Amino acid sequence: MLFPARDAGTGPHRHGRVGWQHLAFAVGSRADVDRMHAVALAAGWTPVRDPKPYPRFTDRYFASFVESDDGIRIEFMHNPPRDASS
Template structure:
């Protein structure tokens, strides 16, 4: 049984978010399902990631460091995959926050990149062997 069942994120424009998330999540092996007013990505028997339109569209984008969403980290199999996922994200419309690099303050083998979208949603691609 997974640690948590699903993660749901409110966004300003569902279609734009689908275009940004789909190349990343499908490359990570998830399948997309659309229904109602949102979309979800899942792997059979695993956690689901859901996007839905924000109920309060006047709330504006989230700002990193404020109460709320910090970031979602995707663990990948290699440094090369961190680099590849970072490039996929940029091609899909994400903005680079931090280019792929080592983070020895976390562990001696931690390698990661960070990207953010127009809603202030930040994701990380990371590889930390051992």
Template sequence: MAILDHLGITVDSVPRASAQFNPVMEALGYIRSHDADDCAYWRQSGQPEVLLYPARADGTEPHEHGRVGWQHLAFAVDSRDEVDRLHAVALEAGWVAVREPKEYPRFTERYYASFVEDDNGIRLEFMHNPAGWD
């Protein structure tokens, strides 16, 4: 059985992206294990590492949602209040609200989520869906 071990994300500036990611990752329970101009990463026991790498080419544009490639990364949390808290932490760290916290009955009657995006066009979702997809 394969298990997701880590997620590498290419960003324009690792220090700038790290400043936006760190408050969110810490609020999710991750610990920043490395922070340099060429790489930053966070770890949490039993969870995939999240790594930031610099773009290899100068002048690349931020990722545009809906284009081929990255769509979003969703973090499942324990409550609606936690979705709201993480959304606020992200906004305070400079992320932009794509969708404010709300219910998504098209997924399930219990699905509650918010979406935020950073300067690189990286989109995160904070979601609460008790009892899963049934």
């Protein structure tokens, strides 16, 4: 379980404000991104961005984002190394 670090009465974190934005977990495949996204949704987390490629990061970047009721955002990402022959 994760708990936000904040002063009493300050409310949950809001994306875009100064401070911790999200926690990213690297996984072994695109299928793992899909699977972890589904697990998070089944646990009651809110989808922020469904699994998809993010070519603005790299041509191999594939990720999803979910968020808890407390504003904790989690990213599941797969960004394999560029093939050595490229």
